[in-house]
Amino acid sequence: MAVLELLKNRAGASWLFLVAATVVSWAVGAEHGTGSTVAVLVLGIAAIKVRLVGLDFMEGSISARTTVAGTGLRRASADLQLSKGC
Numbered sequence: 001m002a003v004l005e006l007l008k009n010r011a012g013a014s015w016l017f018l019v020a021a022t023v024v025s026w027a028v029g030a031e032h033g034t035g036s037t038v039a040v041l042v043l044g045i046a047a048i049k050v051r052l053v054g055l056d057f058m059e060g061s062i063s064a065r066t067t068v069a070g071t072g073l074r075r076a077s078a079d080l081q082l083s084k085g086c
Contacts, residue, residue, distance in 0.1 A: 021049055
Protein backbone atom coordinates (compact mmCIF):
# COMPACT_ATOMS: atom_id res chain seq x y z
CA MET A 1 0.00 0.00 0.00
CA ALA A 2 2.79 2.47 0.77
CA VAL A 3 4.18 2.22 -2.76
CA LEU A 4 0.77 3.09 -4.20
CA GLU A 5 0.65 6.16 -1.96
CA LEU A 6 3.96 7.34 -3.42
CA LEU A 7 2.58 7.14 -6.95
CA LYS A 8 -0.15 9.68 -6.20
CA ASN A 9 2.16 12.65 -6.74
CA ARG A 10 4.98 13.39 -9.17
CA ALA A 11 7.71 13.62 -6.54
CA GLY A 12 6.85 10.17 -5.18
CA ALA A 13 6.79 8.61 -8.63
CA SER A 14 10.09 10.31 -9.45
CA TRP A 15 11.64 9.02 -6.25
CA LEU A 16 10.58 5.45 -7.05
CA PHE A 17 12.00 5.81 -10.58
CA LEU A 18 15.29 7.17 -9.15
CA VAL A 19 15.58 4.22 -6.77
CA ALA A 20 14.91 1.74 -9.59
CA ALA A 21 17.37 3.51 -11.92
CA THR A 22 20.02 3.43 -9.19
CA VAL A 23 19.55 -0.29 -8.67
CA VAL A 24 19.72 -0.94 -12.42
CA SER A 25 22.85 1.16 -12.95
CA TRP A 26 24.54 -0.44 -9.93
CA ALA A 27 23.68 -3.95 -11.10
CA VAL A 28 24.87 -3.28 -14.65
CA GLY A 29 28.05 -1.54 -13.55
CA ALA A 30 28.97 -3.99 -10.79
CA GLU A 31 28.38 -7.17 -12.74
CA HIS A 32 29.76 -6.26 -16.14
CA GLY A 33 32.99 -4.36 -15.53
CA THR A 34 33.88 -1.17 -17.34
CA GLY A 35 33.20 -1.88 -21.02
CA SER A 36 32.24 1.04 -23.22
CA THR A 37 28.65 -0.17 -23.66
CA VAL A 38 28.24 -0.47 -19.91
CA ALA A 39 29.77 2.97 -19.37
CA VAL A 40 27.43 4.57 -21.92
CA LEU A 41 24.42 2.88 -20.34
CA VAL A 42 25.35 3.92 -16.80
CA LEU A 43 26.11 7.50 -17.89
CA GLY A 44 22.83 7.65 -19.80
CA ILE A 45 20.93 6.57 -16.71
CA ALA A 46 22.85 9.16 -14.69
CA ALA A 47 21.89 11.92 -17.16
CA ILE A 48 18.22 10.99 -16.86
CA LYS A 49 18.51 10.96 -13.07
CA VAL A 50 20.18 14.40 -13.04
CA ARG A 51 17.37 15.81 -15.16
CA LEU A 52 14.68 14.25 -12.99
CA VAL A 53 16.24 15.48 -9.75
CA GLY A 54 16.61 18.95 -11.25
CA LEU A 55 12.98 19.08 -12.31
CA ASP A 56 11.37 17.60 -9.24
CA PHE A 57 13.57 18.24 -6.22
CA MET A 58 15.68 21.35 -6.83
CA GLU A 59 14.71 24.92 -6.13
CA GLY A 60 13.37 26.75 -9.16
CA SER A 61 11.83 23.65 -10.68
CA ILE A 62 8.91 25.61 -12.16
CA SER A 63 11.21 27.60 -14.45
CA ALA A 64 13.23 24.48 -15.24
CA ARG A 65 10.11 22.77 -16.57
CA THR A 66 9.68 25.48 -19.20
CA THR A 67 13.01 24.72 -20.85
CA VAL A 68 13.34 22.32 -23.75
CA ALA A 69 14.39 18.84 -22.57
CA GLY A 70 17.49 18.78 -24.78
CA THR A 71 18.61 22.16 -23.47
CA GLY A 72 18.25 20.90 -19.91
CA LEU A 73 20.33 17.81 -20.63
CA ARG A 74 23.05 19.90 -22.28
CA ARG A 75 23.04 22.25 -19.31
CA ALA A 76 23.23 19.34 -16.84
CA SER A 77 26.10 17.85 -18.83
CA ALA A 78 27.92 21.20 -18.82
CA ASP A 79 27.36 21.56 -15.08
CA LEU A 80 28.85 18.11 -14.47
CA GLN A 81 31.89 18.97 -16.59
CA LEU A 82 32.39 22.24 -14.72
CA SER A 83 32.14 20.55 -11.34
CA LYS A 84 34.84 18.07 -12.40
CA GLY A 85 37.10 20.88 -13.57
CA CYS A 86 37.10 19.85 -17.25
